[in-house]
Amino acid sequence: MSARRPALGFIFVTLALDIIGIGLIVPILPKLIEQYQGGDVTAASTTYGLLHSTYALMQFLFAPLIGSLSDRFGRRPVILISLLGSGLDYLLIAFAPTLSWFVVGRIIAGLTGANFAAATAYIADISPPEKRAANFGLIGAAFGLGFIIGPALGGLLGTYGMKVPFLAAGALTLLNWLYGLFVLPESLARENRRTFSWARSNPVSSLLALRRFPSVIGLVATSFFFTLGHQVYPAIWVLYTSYRYGWDTRATGLSLAFVGVMAAIVQGGLTKPIVKRLGEVKTTLFGLLLGCLIYVCYGFASQGWMLYACILVGSLSGVAGPAVQGLMSRNVAPDEQGGLMGSLTSLTSVAGILGPPLCTTLFGYFVSDKAPVHLPGAAFFMSAVLTLLALVLAIRALRGVTPHFEPARESSPTPSSH
Numbered sequence: 270m271s272a273r274r275p276a277l278g279f280i281f282v283t284l285a286l287d288i289i290g291i292g293l294i295v296p297i298l299p300k301l302i303e304q305y306q307g308g309d310v311t312a313a314s315t316t317y318g319l320l321h322s323t324y325a326l327m328q329f330l331f332a333p334l335i336g337s338l339s340d341r342f343g344r345r346p347v348i349l350i351s352l353l354g355s356g357l358d359y360l361l362i363a364f365a366p367t368l369s370w371f372v373v374g375r376i377i378a379g380l381t382g383a384n385f386a387a388a389t390a391y392i393a394d395i396s397p398p399e400k401r402a403a404n405f406g407l408i409g410a411a412f413g414l415g416f417i418i419g420p421a422l423g424g425l426l427g428t429y430g431m432k433v434p435f436l437a438a439g440a441l442t443l444l445n446w447l448y449g450l451f452v453l454p455e456s457l458a459r460e461n462r463r464t465f466s467w468a469r470s471n472p473v474s475s476l477l478a479l480r481r482f483p484s485v486i487g488l489v490a491t492s493f494f495f496t497l498g499h500q501v502y503p504a505i506w507v508l509y510t511s512y513r514y515g516w517d518t519r520a521t522g523l524s525l526a527f528v529g530v531m532a533a534i535v536q537g538g539l540t541k542p543i544v545k546r547l548g549e550v551k552t553t554l555f556g557l558l559l560g561c562l563i564y565v566c567y568g569f570a571s572q573g574w575m576l577y578a579c580i581l582v583g584s585l586s587g588v589a590g591p592a593v594q595g596l597m598s599r600n601v602a603p604d605e606q607g608g609l610m611g612s613l614t615s616l617t618s619v620a621g622i623l624g625p626p627l628c629t630t631l632f633g634y635f636v637s638d639k640a641p642v643h644l645p646g647a648a649f650f651m652s653a654v655l656t657l658l659a660l661v662l663a664i665r666a667l668r669g670v671t672p673h674f675e676p677a678r679e680s681s682p683t684p685s686s687h
Contacts, residue, residue: 276395279453280388281407283352286445287382288415290359290438293423301431305368320375325621327379332618333472336386336610340463344391345455352446355381359439363432389610393598394456402544402552402595409536409587416529461603472612485609487666488597491659493616495557495589498564498655500624501648502528505632512636513645514573524576531584540588549592550667556589557660564653568646593663627651 302320339347358381362374389408396404423434510516510524544552563583570576594613601609628648634640635647644650 276454276456277392277404277407279449280348280391281411283348283388283445283449284385284408284411285415286441287355287385288412289419289422290355290442291415291419293419293426293434293438302368302371304431305371320372321625322622323372324375324379324382325618327376327618328382328385329472329618329622331380332386333474333612336390336612339387339390339457340605343455343457343462344387344394345449345453347387348391349446349449349453351381351387352442352449356439356442356446359435359442363435363439386610386613389594389613390606391456393606393610394603398595398599401598402549402591403541405591405594405598406536406540406544406588409540409590410533410538413529413531413533413536416532417526420525458603463605485597485600487662488593488600489613489616491553491557491663491666492590492593492597492613493620494655494659494662495560495593496617497620497624498560498652498659500620501564501628501652504625504628505648508629508632509645509648510573510576514576516573520573524580527577528580528584531580532587535584535587536591539585540591543585543588544592544595549595552592553589553596553663553667554660556586556592557656557663559583560586560589560656561653561660564649564656568644568649568653570646596667 335347335351354377358374358377361377362371365371365374389405392404392407393401422437426433426437506525507521510521514520516524543555547555560583563579563586566579566583567576570579597609597613598606628651631648631651632645635642635644
């Protein structure tokens with residue numbers, strides 16, 4: 270038990286650094302691409318969108334492979350190799366002489382970023398079933414922390430040069446790799462490892478393999494539509510707040526920092542007591558229902574201060590993610606945790622590919638003269654519908670198995686709970 274705490278801490282730092290690395294380059298990436306393309310803003314915008322899709326596509330293609338490799342060889346070598354590749358990739362991008370080399374760097378970044386699957390499986394390995402949902406909440410906390418630090422630090426370092434944030438991200442990642450090389454223990458016991466199979470390691474086969482777990486299918490679909498709805502934030506937040514409230518870069522940055530703070534508080538501090546109090550099933554339903562309502566509030570918010578109220582309350586909907594992951598993890602054997610997490614990471618990547626263009630297209634259409642009605646919040650209403658669909662799927666998937674996941678039943682098992 271003593272080895273679990275430092276190992277879990279390392280995974281938390283690894284995930285946080287992944288997000289910090291991404292956040293570091295967010296403030297300067299569009300301008301850097303614009304420089305590569307001779308100041309052509311239109312061309313730079315198109316390239317920026319394609320780079321986002323490329324990054325997500327690489328994660329979609331390689332997350333199942335990395336998850337399966339971690340099921341075969343263990344989590345430790347996969348995580349460490351991915352960290353080393355990620356650190357070197359930041360340095361490659363920093364010294365990229367042309368846009369083509371920059372694109373290659375982003376492809377590698379998407380590939381190494383798929384270590385999320387192995388890191389999540391590591392958490393499942395070292396967490397007792399009843400604590401998995403709470404520990405999965407650390408993923409959201411790492412995201413929140415990285416989202417606070419990354420953009421702020423990237424904006425500051427960017428004043429010293431466009432390449433400086435990439436150098437900083439590379440240095441942080443390589444230091445974390447070096448630390449893990451000496452202190453990170455393996456989490457997957459040899460008896461729980463399985464033979465590597467290419468059939469299970471491509472994204473299509475990996476997703477189709479989930480059909481063997483009927484209860485997981487519904488929960489996987491729930492997770493996908495919940496994540497797809499969530500894409501509205503990175504896709505149109507800046508566009509929406511600038512258009513509707515006239516926010517400048519500073520105001521937008523402050524709002525994003527507040528999002529990060531609330532994500533860290535909810536995922537790192539409130540998920541565990543909420544799950545303990547409500548159980549994983551009720552936590553899932555609560556989070557999804559609240560998410561539906563908050564998206565509607567975002568869409569109707571007529572003044573900027575209202576968004577802060579939405580963020581404050583709506584951040585609680587984030588407990589649905591780790592609760593659903595905990596439920597799925599309970600229904601999968603120890604030697605398939607990596608494959609499951611790889612598939613989930615791939616689904617997240619699919620949402621990252623499909624969601625942003627869908628949201629930006631809706632936003633652009635409903636603020637244009639072509640729209641039958643002026644509706645800047647149309648994308649948020651679409652996210653509300655997607656989250657409502659996730660809620661319906663969750664209710665169907667959990668029907669008949671609810672007692673098994675309720676904490677009160679775990680202390681006093683009955684025949685129906687087995």
